[in-house]
Amino acid sequence: MQGVVGADWVFTSAEDLEPYRDPYSLRWGDADEYLASGAVAPDSAEQVAAIVKIANKYKIPLYPISTGKNFTYGGAAPTFTGSVVVDLKRMNRILKVDDKRNFALVEPGVAYFDLYRHIQEHQLKVWIDCPDPGWGSLIGNALDHGVGYTSTAFRDHFGSHCGMEVVTPTGEIMRTGMGALPGADSWQDYRYGVGPFVDGLFGQGNFGIVTKMGFWLFPQPEGWLTGTISVPNYADFEALVEEVNYLEDSQLMTGQTNYSSPLNTPGADLAALMANGWPGDAAIEAYAKQRGGPAWRARLQFYGPEKSVRANWEYALERIRRRIPGATASNEEYLAVPLTPEQERTHHQVNFGIPNMQIYNSIARRESDGPDGTPDGHVDFFFVVPRTAAAVHRAQQAVYEARKATGFPTQITPFGGPLFWHQRTFIVGGPTVPNYRDNPDKNRKSRELFEAYIKYAAAEGFGEYRTNPAMQDLLVGEFSFGDHALLRYQERLKDGVDPNGIIAPGRYGVWPKHLRESLGKGTARAKGAGKGADKGKEKGK
Amino acid sequence: VSNKTIRVAALVAAVGALAPALSRAADAAQLERGKAAFTYWCATCHGAGTFENGRTLAGTTSLGVKYKGTNISPVLEERTDLLPDYVKAVIRNGIKGMPTFRKTEISASDADAIGAYIARNFRN
Numbered sequence: 001m002q003g004v005v006g007a008d009w010v011f012t013s014a015e016d017l018e019p020y021r022d023p024y025s026l027r028w029g030d031a032d033e034y035l036a037s038g039a040v041a042p043d044s045a046e047q048v049a050a051i052v053k054i055a056n057k058y059k060i061p062l063y064p065i066s067t068g069k070n071f072t073y074g075g076a077a078p079t080f081t082g083s084v085v086v087d088l089k090r091m092n093r094i095l096k097v098d099d100k101r102n103f104a105l106v107e108p109g110v111a112y113f114d115l116y117r118h119i120q121e122h123q124l125k126v127w128i129d130c131p132d133p134g135w136g137s138l139i140g141n142a143l144d145h146g147v148g149y150t151s152t153a154f155r156d157h158f159g160s161h162c163g164m165e166v167v168t169p170t171g172e173i174m175r176t177g178m179g180a181l182p183g184a185d186s187w188q189d190y191r192y193g194v195g196p197f198v199d200g201l202f203g204q205g206n207f208g209i210v211t212k213m214g215f216w217l218f219p220q221p222e223g224w225l226t227g228t229i230s231v232p233n234y235a236d237f238e239a240l241v242e243e244v245n246y247l248e249d250s251q252l253m254t255g256q257t258n259y260s261s262p263l264n265t266p267g268a269d270l271a272a273l274m275a276n277g278w279p280g281d282a283a284i285e286a287y288a289k290q291r292g293g294p295a296w297r298a299r300l301q302f303y304g305p306e307k308s309v310r311a312n313w314e315y316a317l318e319r320i321r322r323r324i325p326g327a328t329a330s331n332e333e334y335l336a337v338p339l340t341p342e343q344e345r346t347h348h349q350v351n352f353g354i355p356n357m358q359i360y361n362s363i364a365r366r367e368s369d370g371p372d373g374t375p376d377g378h379v380d381f382f383f384v385v386p387r388t389a390a391a392v393h394r395a396q397q398a399v400y401e402a403r404k405a406t407g408f409p410t411q412i413t414p415f416g417g418p419l420f421w422h423q424r425t426f427i428v429g430g431p432t433v434p435n436y437r438d439n440p441d442k443n444r445k446s447r448e449l450f451e452a453y454i455k456y457a458a459a460e461g462f463g464e465y466r467t468n469p470a471m472q473d474l475l476v477g478e479f480s481f482g483d484h485a486l487l488r489y490q491e492r493l494k495d496g497v498d499p500n501g502i503i504a505p506g507r508y509g510v511w512p513k514h515l516r517e518s519l520g521k522g523t524a525r526a527k528g529a530g531k532g533a534d535k536g537k538e539k540g541k
Numbered sequence: 542v543s544n545k546t547i548r549v550a551a552l553v554a555a556v557g558a559l560a561p562a563l564s565r566a567a568d569a570a571q572l573e574r575g576k577a578a579f580t581y582w583c584a585t586c587h588g589a590g591t592f593e594n595g596r597t598l599a600g601t602t603s604l605g606v607k608y609k610g611t612n613i614s615p616v617l618e619e620r621t622d623l624l625p626d627y628v629k630a631v632i633r634n635g636i637k638g639m640p641t642f643r644k645t646e647i648s649a650s651d652a653d654a655i656g657a658y659i660a661r662n663f664r665n
Contacts, residue, residue, distance in 0.1 A: 019643040357585040367606055
């Protein structure tokens with residue numbers, strides 16, 4: 001491999017491989033921590049193809065990373081110990097940004113910060129959509145089904161991609177969609193090309209190494225407006241969600257909605273409500289009445305010309321007031337785009353496609369940290385929940401029960417709001433699961449909690465949209481319809497296109513044939529095996 | 542004493558006089574490189590200032606808690622107690638919530654430059 005990339009770009013020493021460990025691993029220092037045996041850093045798709053061919057010859061497992069910043073979802077570490085990490089950070093070229101057709105074409109090493117700076121320096125009239133941490137790769141984040149914070153069409157990063165270049169597991173360079181048609185200038189305009197659409201295989205997959213990817217960009221809007229609607233009763237949440245669904249699905253409001261409840265603020269009365277387990281509806285309503293004030297809030301966001309966003313906001317208010325007596329509006333704010341530097345500084349920057357790192361404040365040291373100190377990191381648990389009040393309440397209760405069963409402070413109440421990143425689905429999160437680099441016992445407890453999250457959620461029909469490598473087999477095993485028909489289909493595809501099983505073995509539960517046979521119970525099918533469903537049966541007894 | 546000897550002696554003296562100046566120039570170049578690399582890789586968490594809801598950046602927040610009640614600044618560029626080797630060790634090994642940085646991100650020479658830049662105001 002040194003002959004392909006040069007001696008400087010092959011890493012084998014313990015010192016050089018240390019940053020290829022996942023600092024947020026729930027298995028840090030344990031015998032089953034996923035560790036790389038080496039790393040190689042190519043500079044081109046041709047070099048990637050050459051590496052893949054060598055790996056096939058010697059049956060070396062490879063694990064591609066883009067910028068390696070996918071923390072809580074594995075970072076730069078592989079999903080199978082002994083893999084050689086293919087570190088694509090050096091492939092950091094911004095190949096094209098078009099602010100007339102509104103797209104970008106980039107390599108895997110391009111971070112959100114890089115593309116944002118490029119757009120600013122060239123005064124292009126497009127926005128990017130970025131996740132919370134701005135240092136990640138557009139390609140890596142999209143391939144892990146990452147999400148952002150601007151307008152509906154762009155928040156789903158895989159959903160807003162258009163066209164890929166992929167090095168196949170046998171070392172061919174392939175382009176998808178219109179990129180397969182020589183001479184076509186529509187690679188980033190029309191994503192399907194003709195015939196079966198294979199791009200989905202590369203999201204959370206191990207069917208190739210993506211070396212270029214196109215993304216649709218948000219034409220810089222003229223303005224942004226936000227306003228908050230509050231409703232008086234706990235039971236009003238159902239109607240509020242339905243009305244916001246209408247506004248979103250009609251594309252009258254394309255910004256991200258933030259749901260919250262003022263009833264969720266800590267206090268002795270809330271502690272009393274939760275003291276004897278998950279409360280019934282009557283107790284919840286009584287608590288809400290006792291507290292007084294609104295029960296739920298929805299902060300709406302609109303992008304577009306001032307006249308349009310003001311009209312849509314007024315219509316949203318009128319519509320919700322018609323359905324929910326006592327609904328009120330507050331905190332209306334309109335900003336013209338581009339924002340002033342002061343407006344940029346004081347607002348939630350990702351809502352304006354401005355990458356930043358403020359989310360890391362969530363794992364910064366806190367003065368309120370107890371004697372155990374601040375964890376070294378955390379792992380996220382976010383699962384897909386239908387957009388209804390009843391589903392949100394069931395989801396909150398599943399998290400509550402999982403924490404209770406594993407001896408963690410429950411924290412959860414019936415007043416948690418869902419997150420809204422994707423189009424047409426809520427995400428509900430469990431309190432983050434801490435990890436420690438000096439305390440294996442605490443990591444073991446964290447793994448128990450995470451496994452309970454997955455099982456208790458699955459028992460209610462909920463599943464995560466992405467997960468940490470330590471949990472991928474378990475999660476995928478819960479998607480067991482038809483005796484794991486989906487996974488078995490993916491395994492047959494894997495065996496066909498990657499006969500030596502060298503690309504990212506085990507990623508999202510898809511193991512190549514020789515490792516399925518040798519690992520036996522380690523596979524997702526055996527490991528998950530519908531434990532969530534069993535959990536449900538136990539509850540029914 | 543031959544003319545040749547004088548010329549050699551003069552040359553040696555000139556080089557000797559030039560060496561500190563060259564060294565300072567090299568230092569300045571390294572500090573400039575270190576500042577640029579710090580701005581790109583580190584300042585997004587370790588910079589100064591307040592943002593949404595009056596919050597500081599994450600690294601600055603964390604160090605503010607760690608050094609509360611001391612005269613140690615939470616802003617890395619203002620530190621006077623850090624040596625290059627410590628800075629480089631943190632870059633490669635991470636610390637608390639701060640993850641590691643690979644050589645494909647921060648090269649060995651950029652890590653040296655960042656270390657030199659942060660240590661530029663070091664006082665015993």
